[in-house]
Each structure stands twice: as structure tokens, then as C-alpha cells.
Amino acid sequence: MNTGTRTRRPVSRLQLDPVVVRKARALARRAGGPVVRLARTHTTVSVERAALRLAGLEGADVEGIPWANRLVDAVRDDCGLESGIALPVWDALRRENAPDLVTLAQKAAAGSVTFRVPAGRDTARAARLAAVAVRRGITRIDRNREVRERLVQRFGDPPKPWVYLIVATGDIDEDIPQAQAAAREGADVIAVIRSTGQSLLDYVPEGATHEGFAGTYATQENFRLMRAALDDVSRELGRYVRLTNYASGLCMPEIAALAGLERLDMMLNDSMYGILFRDINPIRTFVDQRFSRQVHARAGIIINTGEDNYLTTADAVEAAHTVTVSQLLNEYFAREAGLPDAQIGLGHAFEINPELPDSFRMELSHALLARELFPDAPLKWMPPTKFMTGDVFRGYLLNGFFNLVGAMTQQGILLVGMMTEAVHTPFLSDRDLALQNVRYVFNAAGRLGEDFVPSQDGFIVQRAHRVLGEAVELLERIVDDGLLDAIADGTFGLTKRPANAGRGLDGVVVRGPGYVNPAIDILEGVTR
Amino acid sequence: MGAEFASAFEPKAKSTITPEPKRIVRPYGDTTGDGMVQLSFTLPLPLGPRSEGAALQLAGKMGMEPAMVVHAKDMGPHFSFFIVYGRVSHLVDIDKVVVHEREFPLLSAKEVDAAIRRGLRRPLVVVGACIGTDAHTVGIDAILNVKGIAGEKGLEYYEQMEVVNLGAQVSVPDLVARCRAEHADAVLVSQVVTQRDSHLHNVREMSAAFREAYPAGRRPLLVVGGPRFDPTMADELGVDRIFGKGTTPGEVASYLAHALVPVTTRKERKRAS
Numbered sequence: 001m002n003t004g005t006r007t008r009r010p011v012s013r014l015q016l017d018p019v020v021v022r023k024a025r026a027l028a029r030r031a032g033g034p035v036v037r038l039a040r041t042h043t044t045v046s047v048e049r050a051a052l053r054l055a056g057l058e059g060a061d062v063e064g065i066p067w068a069n070r071l072v073d074a075v076r077d078d079c080g081l082e083s084g085i086a087l088p089v090w091d092a093l094r095r096e097n098a099p100d101l102v103t104l105a106q107k108a109a110a111g112s113v114t115f116r117v118p119a120g121r122d123t124a125r126a127a128r129l130a131a132v133a134v135r136r137g138i139t140r141i142d143r144n145r146e147v148r149e150r151l152v153q154r155f156g157d158p159p160k161p162w163v164y165l166i167v168a169t170g171d172i173d174e175d176i177p178q179a180q181a182a183a184r185e186g187a188d189v190i191a192v193i194r195s196t197g198q199s200l201l202d203y204v205p206e207g208a209t210h211e212g213f214a215g216t217y218a219t220q221e222n223f224r225l226m227r228a229a230l231d232d233v234s235r236e237l238g239r240y241v242r243l244t245n246y247a248s249g250l251c252m253p254e255i256a257a258l259a260g261l262e263r264l265d266m267m268l269n270d271s272m273y274g275i276l277f278r279d280i281n282p283i284r285t286f287v288d289q290r291f292s293r294q295v296h297a298r299a300g301i302i303i304n305t306g307e308d309n310y311l312t313t314a315d316a317v318e319a320a321h322t323v324t325v326s327q328l329l330n331e332y333f334a335r336e337a338g339l340p341d342a343q344i345g346l347g348h349a350f351e352i353n354p355e356l357p358d359s360f361r362m363e364l365s366h367a368l369l370a371r372e373l374f375p376d377a378p379l380k381w382m383p384p385t386k387f388m389t390g391d392v393f394r395g396y397l398l399n400g401f402f403n404l405v406g407a408m409t410q411q412g413i414l415l416v417g418m419m420t421e422a423v424h425t426p427f428l429s430d431r432d433l434a435l436q437n438v439r440y441v442f443n444a445a446g447r448l449g450e451d452f453v454p455s456q457d458g459f460i461v462q463r464a465h466r467v468l469g470e471a472v473e474l475l476e477r478i479v480d481d482g483l484l485d486a487i488a489d490g491t492f493g494l495t496k497r498p499a500n501a502g503r504g505l506d507g508v509v510v511r512g513p514g515y516v517n518p519a520i521d522i523l524e525g526v527t528r
Numbered sequence: 529m530g531a532e533f534a535s536a537f538e539p540k541a542k543s544t545i546t547p548e549p550k551r552i553v554r555p556y557g558d559t560t561g562d563g564m565v566q567l568s569f570t571l572p573l574p575l576g577p578r579s580e581g582a583a584l585q586l587a588g589k590m591g592m593e594p595a596m597v598v599h600a601k602d603m604g605p606h607f608s609f610f611i612v613y614g615r616v617s618h619l620v621d622i623d624k625v626v627v628h629e630r631e632f633p634l635l636s637a638k639e640v641d642a643a644i645r646r647g648l649r650r651p652l653v654v655v656g657a658c659i660g661t662d663a664h665t666v667g668i669d670a671i672l673n674v675k676g677i678a679g680e681k682g683l684e685y686y687e688q689m690e691v692v693n694l695g696a697q698v699s700v701p702d703l704v705a706r707c708r709a710e711h712a713d714a715v716l717v718s719q720v721v722t723q724r725d726s727h728l729h730n731v732r733e734m735s736a737a738f739r740e741a742y743p744a745g746r747r748p749l750l751v752v753g754g755p756r757f758d759p760t761m762a763d764e765l766g767v768d769r770i771f772g773k774g775t776t777p778g779e780v781a782s783y784l785a786h787a788l789v790p791v792t793t794r795k796e797r798k799r800a801s
Contacts, residue, residue, distance in 0.1 A: 277675045
């Protein structure tokens, strides 16, 4: 969709103090550092399963439990995961003369294989074989990245903001025509919402799926089918339509690997969402997240962070600075995992109570702050949900103001607001009306940012400075307490999440001295 | 349209100033009794005179007569969208309106928190679990997780609730022990699996265990939820309330506030029982 937006970076409108900005980043680094050290010294069952998936292990047993889970569980029972999955598995493959991983997993399920951590020359042998196998997956991810770049060249890259639309029927066969229709209507990005509760499954379902609760299961086959369908429609439309899914929950590392293997383009991937909103263990989340971001970095996948969620639980005015803090932390963790700014889609949302005086000016101020604090990140701007009441007429107006803020602050990814939010899954006509709203605003005011220079001592500029100041204060407190303790104390989103509780804790393992994971070695550029 | 209705409800009785409540009403556009409504819909037809005629036919069958297509737009090559204004012939008889009344008022999260703060002066402790072999935590998580469902936040989001979510496959003795340790005010149990009526057996076992473990009248409020429960069976199963399919966290929270934070204080309630 040609909506006529920015081609150059506008002059600074907030005149943020570079000293304060540097301080904010330094604090985020200090807050996040200890967590990164935790991530480097632990592994999880899902990180290990991701290594197997990169080595090509697919499929599930008759109960629908993936072979990757079966194999990791069997190894863990026999010899623990402190050395990683690679050494015991490739040692067993060699000893047992199993032709492939599936056969080995079947044998393990039948109880006819006993795993061990190899010693001496067997260690080096197993490590070598594992590295060769995992490298095949990484090579496929590299090739997918090249294919994406080539297709973007050939079909064309839509101008920003990319129009982001959601599809969620529960049935991949229904999703495909809906996604193609949405692309024809103007979507640049298709997000397939996952089935309710998938984030709490400790395995990735298999195959094409046809039933889900308010969404469609993320599976490798569903990814493949949808990407192929969007390639077809991209060719037809002359622009590359991107595909988004969710690398979150207990299987974050595996989903990230599958996304890379099947050329997904963007993934929702927040540093703290699972902890706060799904009660997933904090250490599990940070370990899984670092690996998943390393995979995303390699795959050229743009991550989308979830700051909009804070505003749905806390007050969007009082908690504005927690969004900034989370953005700074997400940026630190993302960069540390190797993601360049162009792949960090930091989130924020239009969730201030519209009854408040000056609510629009505050929205504009907060959005500008995100824009100027992260000038090279493709910010993801999310529409109102909390104050969508079912009055679709009022909601349509609210979405118009949301689009206007997006236009004035050069957002990179625009999640299109539906007037039927909180009422019903969007009708065909709701989507069309929503896109008309976007087109009208961007056609009428897409370049308004060029003329818009807020007064330096005016409300908008002063509000942004204040929010940044509060963010720095909060970061100072987090640095003093430690990020894990801050999360345990309920600093974010009101929920208290101690580091020794939460889902998935039993899947966290301290790495032993002989820990080997060829996927991490390749992603971090370590040669053994 | 039915001419008898048209003449009977022309806005003629302007002299009746007495504010007697109307028994029969119809929609109000800009004049009393005009019956005007608006409607929008999509038809799976390409835009053209034929689809516009189809839209009018639909409006007519829905009782809009006369109807006017005020806006028609193509939604891609295979669909067209219409906005129709028209007059409906239907009458609403107020005496025949049946209102299904909930036994408790629906409160917002803020109102629930305020009620607890005022009435209990401490957070309300809620313990949740899937009992028996049931591993389906979708329901209990939708009610308890901050994430919530259908745009409503779960009970964890409420400032004045302390939520302990024990997750799946919790045994009844464990549940009772944990409730005692946490001084639970309410127990939320979710049952999705219904093979051989396991949901009913499990709930009976649970309510019996609580009866045994607590002195009479002191046990926590027992609340059960699941898609296959009949909400009228609460007494039979020995629990206080059953929630069926489509229940939202807000309903559960409002019920807890209603049941546990009465006008009287907790102490008085205990004395009374």
C-alpha cells in the first residue's frame, strides 16, 4: 500500500538530553548483565530440543508427543542434560548404528538404548558429528534469509509503516485464503495468532492443524503452508508479504528454530512477557529467550516486543515509563543476542483512557519518545484495546486518532485496529473499513510529521522528558535490586514472579563444565 | 408492511402527556414511532444493481420496509458491503421481555478491589487447580492468569486478590492441604475431561474432603468451572457455585466479591454460622 511516508529521518523534535539517554542505556545494560550471565550458564529442555530440530528431527509418536521431546527426556533420564543433548545423542547414534535421529528416538522410547556422556576420543567424535548435523539446519536458515532478500528485491518491499493484520481461525486451511484476502486488501504483514494456551505447552504440536481455541497452533507444517501461500500472493501483488508468529512460551527456542527453517519474517518475542503474563519461570524465560534471539538474528527475522501488554494491565499514563524501561531492556537483550537495530521491533500502544483530558497529546508524546529514543528500530505501534467498549462507531474514531499518531511519529509496523475489538472476530467488512481508515489518515496526513515541531516548553515535549526521567529512576531501582528481584517484587505489570517458581522451572539445567551445544557454538561463532 | 401497525403507531397521540410507562415500543430514529433502524452487512456477491437488489430483499425479509441502501461498496471482486436505513414493522411488548437476572452484580476490577479492601481489609486468597487426572489448564489459566480471556484480565490482575494457581493434576488431599496452608478464602477447580463422568466424581470427592477437613461453616468457598457442568447442580455436588461454558474472569471475581465480602464482616459471618 502506498501511503507516502518517511524516507529520511526527521530532525529531533524532543531534543532529548544525550547524557540522559546514554545513562538510560547504561542502566539497562547493568540491569540485564546478570541475567545474560545466567543465560550463558544454564540450558533448558527446549534449547536442547531446538538443537535436535536444527539437526532435522521432525515427527511425533502415536500420542502426538514430538520425537524431540521423547529423545531429550530419555537422555535426561539416563545421564542428565548438564553436558547438553548433542554428546549423548550423537554418541548413541554412532554406537547403535542408528540411521537417523527418528530411529534413535524410537529405540529410546522402546527402552533399547541407554545414553551416556561419552569420554575421551568419543567426546570429540560425537561433537564433530553433532556439529555437522546441526550445521545443516543453520545452513538452511542462512539460505532462507538469502531467499527472503531476493524475493523482497524481486517482488518489492512495501513502504513503511507495514500494515499488519491478524488472521486466526484455528484451521490452517481457513487461515490461508483469509491471509491471502487480507494481503490483497492491503496487508503487508500477516500474523497468525496462536491457539489459546499454546504458550504453556512444553512441546510443539506436529503437522497441519485444523482446530484451535481462538487461534491456530504454531507448527512447522503450518508455517510452511502459510509461507508458501504468501509467496504466491506476493508474486501476484508485486510486494513481499511478511509472515509473523509467536516465539514465546515454553517452546520459544524451538519455535524460533522452526521459524528460521520455514522462512518466517517476524516473530513476537518479548523478554518478560512469559514471566509476567503466563507465570513461566524467569530463568527459563531468559535462557530460552537468549537462544531464540540468537536464532532470529541469524535468520534475519524482525522481533516484535510486547510492551503493549503492560498498558492493558496498568494505567497507560502512570505506567508510561515502564514501557520505556521494558523497551530499553528488550533492546539490550536483543543487541546482546546479536540482533541489529533494524531487526528490533520495539512495541508500544495507544491505550490511554480517551476520557482523560489531553489523552491524544500524551499518546503523541509517548510515541515520539519511543521514536526518538530508538531511531533505527522499526517500532511496532499497537491499536487501542482496553477502551474499545463495543461501541464500534466510537472505536472507529479512536482508531483514526491512533493512525494519526502513527503517521505523525513514523512508526515502522502498524497493527491495524478493528472497530469490533472486544466484540467479535473481525468481519470481512471490519477489515476493509479499518484499512480505509489507515489509507485515509496516511493519505491525508502521512507527511504531517514534516510540519509538526512541538514547542520545546510545551506539554508534549515536557511530558516525554518526564517519562524518560521516570524510566531512568525506575532503572536505577532495578539495578539496585537486581532484575530478578525486581520481577519477584512485582515491579512490572503488578504481578510478583519469584525466580524459584513458575512454569517450566523443572526444565532448567545448569550447564556442566563439558557442556556442548553445536547450535550455540555456530550462532556465537565458537570453533571447537 | 402491515398497514394495521402503521396506522396504529403513527405519532398521533401527542396529547397524552401522562408519563405512564409504555407497554409497546418500537425503535426511535428522529420521531416517536418512526421505527427507524440502521443495519450493515456483507453479501458474497460482486457489487452491482443485482447485489443492491439482494440487499433490499434481505432488509425487507428482516422487516425493514421501506428500506434504503444508503451506501454500497465492493469488498474485493466477490463481496459487497451495504449500509441500509429503514423502518421496521416489529413491535416490542415490554410485558413479555424476560430478563435473566444474575444473583450478583457484575463489577469492574476496580470495584471488586474496592469492595474487598473495604469489606475484608486484607487481600482475598484464591487457590485454583485442575484436580484428578485432568491436565487441561486452559480454563483455570484463562480465569487466573493475568493474560485472562476475551479482553478481560484474570484474577492475578486484581490488586486485592492473592492467587495461587496449582496447575494440573492436583490430588484432592494436596489441594486441601494447600488451601489450609494459604488460608484460602475460595477454591477454584476446573474440570474439562468428562469421560465416565469423572468431572462429577472428582468434584464430589473434593467437596467431601473439604467438609471433613474444615469445621462446619468455616470451609473456603468452593467454586467449580468447566464446559460440561450444569450450573444448577451446585447443591448436589456440595459446592457453592458452578460456572459453565463462556465464563469470564470478571464474572468469577464479581461472584467472589458478592459471596465473600458481604455487608457484614467476616467475623460476624463466622459467628452467624
